[in-house]
Amino acid sequence: MFSKKPTGRNVGPKKVEQPAKGANAKLPVIRPARRAAFGDITNATKDQSIKDGKKKIIADPLKPKTRSNIPVSKEQQAAHIVLKKEKEGKVKHLHDPALLNESEQIISSQESNASERREEEFSFIEGDELNASTAAGERSLLSFDEENKDDVFHVSVYAQDIFDYYKRRERMFRIPPYIGTKQCHITANMRAILVNWLVELQENFELNHETLYLAVKLTDMYMSRVRVDKELLQLLGSAAVFIASKFDERCPPLIEDFTYICDNLFDRNQFIEMEMEVLKKVDFDLGIPISYRFLRRYAKVARLSMETLTLARYILELSLMEYDLITEFDSMIAAAALYIAMRMRSEGAWEGDVVKTSGYELDQIKPLVPKLNAMLHGVKESKLQTVFCKYSHIVFHEVAKIKPLKTSDLL
Structure with a gap:
């Protein structure tokens, strides 16, 4: 269907010929295509500041800000009122009650606006799920997080809260079936x-x-x-x-x-x-919870080997091609893929910390297991072999060559 496969990171280099100058002629030099600074990242290839013959003045972010264009906070405004009135002789000292009340009103209004923004940010959370999540300092950590508490790269104190937040946020990005409804020409x-x-x-x-x-x-x-x-x-x-x-x-x-x-x-x-x-x-919102991140978290907490994690990654990557799975939550697909990998390699059990970190009991992920297992059994008959060939390599422990189990053996 598609015409060209990529050949590597540096695709399509330009060949630059050096002019020949007698005996000192140089051989042709191969170098990558030139790129303007940040041109491909910002897509700023055209001057958008000129419109209708008038040039729009755009502030230079590197230019030092003058006194007139420095943003002033509400607290600074309140303090300025106090100092100004003191200079005018309207108050005797900075602790005048009337003046303090005026400052407090400004600050309290700012705090109320901030609380409204916080409520809007979490408006997608239904029920009392937010209240059910206890503060990180008040609840006991999972054993994996407790062991890595001193490692700043694990952020163990907040790790579970982060993934609980990801799981709540999934609702914002749930995808409805679109083939046959929104898309009539795509199968x-x-x-x-x-x-x-x-x-x-x-x-x-x-x-x-x-x-x-x-x-x-x-x-x-x-x-x-x-x-x-x-x-x-x-x-x-x-x-x-x-x-x-x-x-x-x-x-x-x-x-x-x-x-x-x-x-x-x-x-x-x-x-x-x-x-x-x-x-x-997508409203410029790219902070989408994806199944791959959930899978790594679950495997770490369950203390599984790299081979089992790689097998789960293989199952999860195959699931990307399954249209029937787009309506499922990513966190649940990751849990089902990991459960199948654990059973195929006879490593670990779906209990304890892995249930706590995922939030899914075995009965909740069982409906997905037959779908993923049927996908595993049919992969060799499929014409789309990229994922299978990729995970058949020794770098990925050749996990694609592991014979899948019967669905009855998994459940």
């Missing part, structure tokens, strides 16, 4: 082909796995809200990977890399337009 098979190609991009560009999962999520969210022609499906997937790369990678690929791997079917302007459209439709 589940077309979507699977696109995701299979995105896995190739992630592998050849050497991107983080988080980038792949976020890109698939962005693609599904966009298609659930906007009707997409099948001719633009590859453009949408490429733009989603580029956005996810900016969010997760230290050095994202260039736009030219994506236009090259699409065989120049789309030019730079089309690519930037699609990027803008995707960001608008």
